[in-house]
Amino acid sequence: MSRPQLAHGSLTSLAAALTLLTTGCAGKADGARADGDTCRADGGWSAEKQARWLRPAVSFPDGAATEDAAVVIGSPTGEPLCEPITVQVQFWEATATTAGTDLRSVRRVRMTADGSRPRTILFPAGLSPAERDGCTGVLMAAYPGVPLKQTELPTAAARLTPASTTADTAFGTSRVAARHLLPPTKACGASGGPTPNPWGGDHP
Secondary structure, three states: HHHHHHHHHHHHHHHHHHHHHHHHHHHHHHEEEEOOOOOOOOOOHHHHHHHHHHHHHHHHOOOOOOOOEEEEEEEOOOEEEOOOOEEEEEEEEEEEEEEEEEEEEEOOOEEEEEOOOOOEOOOOOOOOOOOOOOEEEEEEEEOOOOOOHHHHHEEEOOOOOOOOOOOHEOOOOOOEEEEEEEEOOOOOOOOOOEEEEEEEEOOO
């Protein structure tokens, strides 16, 4: 075989390979997963759009399944995403004091999610319902992308009480997909103990 024929054959093979690659990429962009299943294209989604997709997938068992299960990232209705997104699940210890409420980040779990299978995240050590005391609550949040910046962190009402709800903890960003508060079960002093009864032991 002559050199021109060899060169022509090489160019033909290269063109075929490029066509195959291009077809594969285009198929994926159009909703074809590598395993042949269809998927939802999510390339170029903003953090807010990712949060809208994530919101219906997040649930907080509250002891319905197991006391250690805190957050479940499930499967939203519809097709899974073609490319998984980064999801952060973060926990804050919420301690009621005479000065207000102290929110302290204690754990952040980074994962990827595409909606194809559920993921369960457990409570941080010491903060499960069976472990934490009445002065301590837990704030949980799930959001896409990078960890929250200082300006995006949650703030609490003047003092969280047993009647406090998730609405009493505000975040400085719209990319938080879901949040949930388990409030303290009693008001506590700055030392972490119960607030003293000013009327003495003969009064409730």
